[in-house]
Amino acid sequence: MKQQGKKKATIYDLSVLSGCSASTVSAVLNGTWRKRRIAESTAALIQNLAEQHQYTANLQARGLRHSRSGLVGLLLPVYDNRYFSSMAQTFEAQVRSRGKCPIVVSASRDPKEELATVETLISYSIDELFITGATDPDSVHTLCEAAGIRHINIDLPGTKAPSVISDNYEGARMLTEAIIRRFDATRPLKPEELFLFGGRNDHASRERIRGFRDVKSALLGGDSDACIQPTGYSPAMTQRAFETFYERQGKLPRGLFINSSINFEGLLRFMAQHPHETFADIVVGCYDYDPFGSFLPFPVIMIRQNIESMLEKAFELIAEHRPTNKIHLIQPELVHPRTALKGPLDAIKDIYA
Amino acid sequence: MKQQGKKKATIYDLSVLSGCSASTVSAVLNGTWRKRRIAESTAALIQNLAEQHQYTANLQARGLRHSRSGLVGLLLPVYDNRYFSSMAQTFEAQVRSRGKCPIVVSASRDPKEELATVETLISYSIDELFITGATDPDSVHTLCEAAGIRHINIDLPGTKAPSVISDNYEGARMLTEAIIRRFDATRPLKPEELFLFGGRNDHASRERIRGFRDVKSALLGGDSDACIQPTGYSPAMTQRAFETFYERQGKLPRGLFINSSINFEGLLRFMAQHPHETFADIVVGCYDYDPFGSFLPFPVIMIRQNIESMLEKAFELIAEHRPTNKIHLIQPELVHPRTALKGPLDAIKDIYA
DNA sequence: TTGAAAGCGCTAACAA
DNA sequence: TTGTTAGCGCTTTCAA
Numbered sequence: 001m002k003q004q005g006k007k008k009a010t011i012y013d014l015s016v017l018s019g020c021s022a023s024t025v026s027a028v029l030n031g032t033w034r035k036r037r038i039a040e041s042t043a044a045l046i047q048n049l050a051e052q053h054q055y056t057a058n059l060q061a062r063g064l065r066h067s068r069s070g071l072v073g074l075l076l077p078v079y080d081n082r083y084f085s086s087m088a089q090t091f092e093a094q095v096r097s098r099g100k101c102p103i104v105v106s107a108s109r110d111p112k113e114e115l116a117t118v119e120t121l122i123s124y125s126i127d128e129l130f131i132t133g134a135t136d137p138d139s140v141h142t143l144c145e146a147a148g149i150r151h152i153n154i155d156l157p158g159t160k161a162p163s164v165i166s167d168n169y170e171g172a173r174m175l176t177e178a179i180i181r182r183f184d185a186t187r188p189l190k191p192e193e194l195f196l197f198g199g200r201n202d203h204a205s206r207e208r209i210r211g212f213r214d215v216k217s218a219l220l221g222g223d224s225d226a227c228i229q230p231t232g233y234s235p236a237m238t239q240r241a242f243e244t245f246y247e248r249q250g251k252l253p254r255g256l257f258i259n260s261s262i263n264f265e266g267l268l269r270f271m272a273q274h275p276h277e278t279f280a281d282i283v284v285g286c287y288d289y290d291p292f293g294s295f296l297p298f299p300v301i302m303i304r305q306n307i308e309s310m311l312e313k314a315f316e317l318i319a320e321h322r323p324t325n326k327i328h329l330i331q332p333e334l335v336h337p338r339t340a341l342k343g344p345l346d347a348i349k350d351i352y353a
Numbered sequence: 354m355k356q357q358g359k360k361k362a363t364i365y366d367l368s369v370l371s372g373c374s375a376s377t378v379s380a381v382l383n384g385t386w387r388k389r390r391i392a393e394s395t396a397a398l399i400q401n402l403a404e405q406h407q408y409t410a411n412l413q414a415r416g417l418r419h420s421r422s423g424l425v426g427l428l429l430p431v432y433d434n435r436y437f438s439s440m441a442q443t444f445e446a447q448v449r450s451r452g453k454c455p456i457v458v459s460a461s462r463d464p465k466e467e468l469a470t471v472e473t474l475i476s477y478s479i480d481e482l483f484i485t486g487a488t489d490p491d492s493v494h495t496l497c498e499a500a501g502i503r504h505i506n507i508d509l510p511g512t513k514a515p516s517v518i519s520d521n522y523e524g525a526r527m528l529t530e531a532i533i534r535r536f537d538a539t540r541p542l543k544p545e546e547l548f549l550f551g552g553r554n555d556h557a558s559r560e561r562i563r564g565f566r567d568v569k570s571a572l573l574g575g576d577s578d579a580c581i582q583p584t585g586y587s588p589a590m591t592q593r594a595f596e597t598f599y600e601r602q603g604k605l606p607r608g609l610f611i612n613s614s615i616n617f618e619g620l621l622r623f624m625a626q627h628p629h630e631t632f633a634d635i636v637v638g639c640y641d642y643d644p645f646g647s648f649l650p651f652p653v654i655m656i657r658q659n660i661e662s663m664l665e666k667a668f669e670l671i672a673e674h675r676p677t678n679k680i681h682l683i684q685p686e687l688v689h690p691r692t693a694l695k696g697p698l699d700a701i702k703d704i705y706a
Numbered sequence: 707t708t709g710a711a712a713g714c715g716c717t718a719a720c721a722a
Numbered sequence: 723t724t725g726t727t728a729g730c731g732c733t734t735t736c737a738a
Contacts (some may be wrong), residue, residue: 007501008499008500010714010715010716011715011716012715020724020725021724021725021726022715022716022717022725022726023716023717023718023724023725023726023727024723024724024725026715026716026717026718027717027718027724030716030717032717032718036723036724037723037724038723038724039723039724042723042724054499056472056475056476057476057715057716058417058476058478058714058715058716059473059476059477059716060413060416060417060422060476060477060478060714060715060716061417061714061715061716061717061730062715062716062717063413063477063716063730064411064413064414064417064714064715064716064730064731064732065715065716065717065718065729065730066716066717066730067730069413069477071477078442078698078701079432079438079439079441079442079445079457080435080438080439080441080442080696080697080698081438081698082433082435082438084438085432085433085434085435085437085438085441086432086433088432088433088438088441088457088459089431089432089433089459092432092458092459093461096466101458101470101473102458103456103457103458104432104441104456104457104458105445105454105455105456105457106441106442106445108446108701109701110701110702113449117454119409120412120454122409123409123410123411123412123413124412124413124422124424124477125411125413146361146407147361148360234698234699234701235693235695235696235698235699236695236699262698264645265644265645265693265698268644268645268647268648268693269693271648271691271693272691272692272693290645291618291621292617292618292621292643292644292645292646292649293645294621295621295624295649295650296645296648296649296650297648297649297650338624338625339625340588340618340621340622340624340625342588342589343433343588344433345431345433345434345587345588345615345618346587346588346589348431348461348462348463348587349463363730363731363732364731364732365731373708373709374708374709374710375709375710375731375732376708376709376710376711376732376733376734377707377708377709379731379732379733379734380708380733380734383732383733385733385734389707389708390707390708391707391708392707392708395707395708410731410732411730411731411732412732413730413731413732414714414730414731414732414733415731415732415733416714416732417714417715417716417730417731417732418713418714418731418732418733418734419714419732419733420714
């Protein structure tokens, strides 16, 4: 019954084969046949035929008819770090558990790419859109709104759609305090020894910087603009910032607040160029969790954003009839050095488990 | 002109507004109007209207008509590690550069999920499918074949579709040799001190195990089945394997070949339970590259699979009129400890760059 | 240079 | 219990 490259069977093929009408076939095959009071025998006949001919519904046609597709989208800035890949992994599981089909796309933090991608998704009549890391959430919102597509922002506060965001301010406070306290009372951290690297002028970065500065000046005093080194979300730029700092000062700051794991990769690149001793006395706080990052040869304190809670809340809000545009804050978690947390992969059953 | 939640404009709306027929509008809006010799003025008129009314084509309808969708799929087992997230990132860029829309899905190494997901993708008339990490590539193949969808296997050798795979045997040889040579001549590694952890009975694992054993017996002699500890692709199972080993032997093996970064996470979990000294004398080889993993407090030698080359080759093959079902081997790369390689994120322009 | 009409595969009134 | 019919939005002959 293999039909190499031949066209797929349609309800009309099965209609002819079964002697029933197309609408009967349709009802049988999309599960509405019981309430259409179709005879068990007819149903069985058609289901058999469908099986034999490997029938599967054409979802574009169904979607066209319904103006819905069963697709739920996640818009990511990038895939390649543990925060976003965990997000995708968790999203995937949540959508599937709701019987829909998850599709993930990324748009490289490029506003044009974001809009174009969202237009494409809308054109496929996706049912819902989860937006994270968009540079321009409000334009995305406008598109979705016009198309009547439910959407929600994750860890970025759109003013026009409901948002679930990590409490970046509080997280940054915890992290900054943990960095400072990590130092011995005999050689405590001085204000000019604590720097923040990475991030840009987005909401998350601004909040983190604010938390950092507040705690820094409260605990150490002597806050200054110089201790903030924004580098964007680029490992290469971050590395350059470290190199420049090192050239000027002859050493790294003893206390480092790194804005994301992507920026942390800039420190890795710097590390590759310098001997172990360069890092003997430093403490790093990273606003992101990466399991390998937690075990580097110096103390690394990390913040793990509560992805499951954020997504759960997001699903809850998006299901509401008329969600309000409030911002829902989710608390992140401080992760001490040398900690290997469970992640979304642990939910996957393995044949060896 | 904001039409809150109203239905999207269609060519019929524009047809009425412009006084032209729907087919003219269609031609203007899908770019075929020049060869249909439609007047510049008519085109301009319609384009204006389209702009004003925020018209975007309904891609489901177009896809239904064309039996194609412009979508290119990537099927992943999981998202949440650097190998697969880099794969997704690179795939994304490659597909976009070809003017299509990438969509990524994962299926958790569950054969049923895989088939169901692929059926869904087929039902949306995706144009091409890249398959990586499927547990059952040949069934997936059968589905694609029946639907006439071009597809290709990546790093898993289907017998029925063309495959691009990493040279796992050669990579494992390089890695095993590098682990052994890393030890000082004064205290060389003994055969009973070198173990392989992780993997299962899939093609990649089998090839890696074969390479490991060949080099081990050639260089150290005394190969035995006991030095192979398959644990599946699960951090928890791998951790348990390490715990068991440690309980029995009172120490870890000095030489560790770890089958993937997912298994490496099992070692991290073990590390969290044991003091630094436990790892003072070990050398780890990991068959996967993770930038943070490369900087752990003991020497970590990694294998980086050449994702760009694999995908490039895959795109090349899938574009061929009649690709042969051969297997194309791509050489991976040995990565020495403390190395931070560039990745797909470096290709993304950042506003700070 | 443009329009009319058929049809992609499916669903859902409505009729029988 | 089942069939007929119209139509989702678009493309594409064919005719004008």
